[in-house]
Amino acid sequence: MLPSRSVWICIQREKKHICHRSSQHVTGLLKSSGSPVITPSPLSSFSFSKSLSGLSAARRGLIQRKMSENGVTARRSKVLTIDTMNATVKKVEYAVRGPIVQRAVQIEKELKEGAKKPFTEVIKANIGDAHAMGQQPITFFRQVLALCSYPELLKDGNFPEDAKHRARRILQGCGGESIGAYSGSQGIECIRQDVARYIERRDGGVPCDPDNVFLSTGASDGIVTMLKLLVAGEGRSRTGIMISIPQYPLYSAALAELGAVQVNYYLDEEKCWGLDISELQRSLEAARQHCNPRALCIINPGNPTGQVQSRQCIEDVIRFAAKEDLFLMADEVYQDNVYADGCQFHSFKKVLFEMGPEYSNTVELASFHSTSKCYMGECGFRGGYMEVINLDPEVKEQLSKLVSVRLCPPVPGQALMGLVVNPPQPGEPSYTTFMKERTGVLSTLAEKAKLTEQILNTVPGIACNPVQGAMYSFPRITLPERAVKEAKEKGQAPDMLYCMKLLEETGICLVPGSGFGQRDGTYHFR
Numbered sequence: 001m002l003p004s005r006s007v008w009i010c011i012q013r014e015k016k017h018i019c020h021r022s023s024q025h026v027t028g029l030l031k032s033s034g035s036p037v038i039t040p041s042p043l044s045s046f047s048f049s050k051s052l053s054g055l056s057a058a059r060r061g062l063i064q065r066k067m068s069e070n071g072v073t074a075r076r077s078k079v080l081t082i083d084t085m086n087a088t089v090k091k092v093e094y095a096v097r098g099p100i101v102q103r104a105v106q107i108e109k110e111l112k113e114g115a116k117k118p119f120t121e122v123i124k125a126n127i128g129d130a131h132a133m134g135q136q137p138i139t140f141f142r143q144v145l146a147l148c149s150y151p152e153l154l155k156d157g158n159f160p161e162d163a164k165h166r167a168r169r170i171l172q173g174c175g176g177e178s179i180g181a182y183s184g185s186q187g188i189e190c191i192r193q194d195v196a197r198y199i200e201r202r203d204g205g206v207p208c209d210p211d212n213v214f215l216s217t218g219a220s221d222g223i224v225t226m227l228k229l230l231v232a233g234e235g236r237s238r239t240g241i242m243i244s245i246p247q248y249p250l251y252s253a254a255l256a257e258l259g260a261v262q263v264n265y266y267l268d269e270e271k272c273w274g275l276d277i278s279e280l281q282r283s284l285e286a287a288r289q290h291c292n293p294r295a296l297c298i299i300n301p302g303n304p305t306g307q308v309q310s311r312q313c314i315e316d317v318i319r320f321a322a323k324e325d326l327f328l329m330a331d332e333v334y335q336d337n338v339y340a341d342g343c344q345f346h347s348f349k350k351v352l353f354e355m356g357p358e359y360s361n362t363v364e365l366a367s368f369h370s371t372s373k374c375y376m377g378e379c380g381f382r383g384g385y386m387e388v389i390n391l392d393p394e395v396k397e398q399l400s401k402l403v404s405v406r407l408c409p410p411v412p413g414q415a416l417m418g419l420v421v422n423p424p425q426p427g428e429p430s431y432t433t434f435m436k437e438r439t440g441v442l443s444t445l446a447e448k449a450k451l452t453e454q455i456l457n458t459v460p461g462i463a464c465n466p467v468q469g470a471m472y473s474f475p476r477i478t479l480p481e482r483a484v485k486e487a488k489e490k491g492q493a494p495d496m497l498y499c500m501k502l503l504e505e506t507g508i509c510l511v512p513g514s515g516f517g518q519r520d521g522t523y524h525f526r
Contacts, residue, residue: 088256088258092256092257093249098511100126101124107503118505123507123508128372131378131380135377137377138375139434140419141378145412145416148167148179149179162430163430166419166422170188173189179411185408186400187414191415192214196212196213197422199347214387215409215414215417218379219333219386221409222386223331225386231259231260242293243262245267246267246305246517247299247516248516261287267305272468273306275317281320295326296317297329298331299331301469305470306474307465307469308340308343308344318355318359328348328363328365328366330348332345335369335374337374337445338469339446340468345469349365349389365389366388367386373470381413383413383420384409384413452464453465462477464476477525483497513526
């Protein structure tokens with residue numbers, strides 16, 4: 001039985017005696033190594049299959065030199081193949097940009113080439129990319145970014161003075177007063193200070209140390225960085241990370257890449273995707289039979305489910321984390337996107353500190369925010385931050401080392417994050433326009449959230465919970481048994497089949513619920 005890896009040796013000279021002599025010589029060398037061989041036929045050109053992986057580097061080198069001396073060259077096999085690549089990467093899945101989106105791109109090309117379809121455009125509702133769907137950027141943000149990118153514009157009288165002031169302050173924090181320079185790995189200091197002041201205002205005066213703020217490449221970068229610090233151990237001691245189901249696929253993808261154990265806890269669809277502590281307890285106890293759960297991830301407001309957690313729920317989660325010695329990760333990128341009456345965003349940090357020193361001095365917390373959502377929708381700038389609370393000082397040093405490896409987050413994204421946390425204030429020339437644009441975007445999103453819920457609930461076979469916040473609905477769909485059977489025959493999830501058919505027949509691109517996780521026997525789309 002031959003080893004799986006083979007090297008194909010081809011004759012460069014089409015002479016029978018060279019081929020025969022070379023093959024005999026190589027065969028002899030391989031036999032001396034104790035490895036099985038196939039003797040090649042003495043043809044004018046031939047292929048010779050043999051794995052060299054069992055040989056030492058010295059023996060491989062000798063064989064290759066002798067082959068070369070005899071006019072034989074080895075055609076080098078690929079170093080990186082699907083069999084030799086990092087196995088954890090193959091486990092990574094990211095439904096938001098998965099097969100349906102790839103097919104949507106193909107359909108767009110077909111439409112441009114004149115193909116006849118039942119529709120004239122593809123509507124991409126698969127991702128929260130607000131500007132791609134027509135949302136206009138906030139004027140003040142783009143003015144300051146333009147000034148930072150081309151400082152000559154600071155001489156232009158068409159830009160308001162508050163925009164120029166922000167731009168000068170940001171540029172003064174950059175090397176050479178240019179956003180083309182690297183920043184410190186943790187981020188530009190004056191922007192981290194602005195983030196800290198923003199957090200204090202948001203949380204009613206709870207102190208924030210700028211040294212605990214790390215600017216990041218979107219929230220995703222901060223989340224993955226913290227997961228890297230948390231994942232350790234082997235076998236039953238391997239780190240488990242508790243994530244909600246349905247979940248944002250970043251989490252499952254990152255855990256797969258890091259080789260961590262994904263520990264699912266289910267949100268309650270019948271209670272508007274509520275979080276139940278008894279479900280957390282069930283999930284944790286089951287996981288401890290095969291791994292070491294160390295962290296609990298919360299998305300509030302929820303993605304893809306759109307729920308907004310009550311203060312009481314957040315308190316219960318914090319008590320649970322304290323009791324079970326879990327690190328808390330609070331994904332709060334939709335904190336301005338709250339629409340439903342009676343709902344309010346409460347940051348985990350604010351609630352943690354209001355619960356008193358028993359919790360605020362002990363519970364480890366990392367919270368995340370981004371420029372990509374809320375009223376900004378500036379996904380492409382990749383701006384974000386994370387704040388760490390009660391992190392072990394030695395671990396914090398390791399965190400600083402880890403972020404230094406990627407040098408720094410994109411500086412334009414840092415600048416934008418600085419503007420989000422330090423927008424125009426009352427009395428400044430840009431304030432009125434800024435507030436009008438901000439309020440307009442959030443009001444429109446609230447109207448769309450309500451409209452989406454109402455319209456979907458008029459469709460037979462579709463049931464949609466109220467969209468309390470964030471930027472998505474996650475309706476449940478009832479599929480006929482024939483459709484479920486057809487999907488299984490095709491090796492697809494039933495809601496994947498549904499979404500693919502919807503795309504082909506209407507041009508609407510959605511993401512199936514199976515890409516986010518869901519209870520067995522239920523089907524959804526985002």
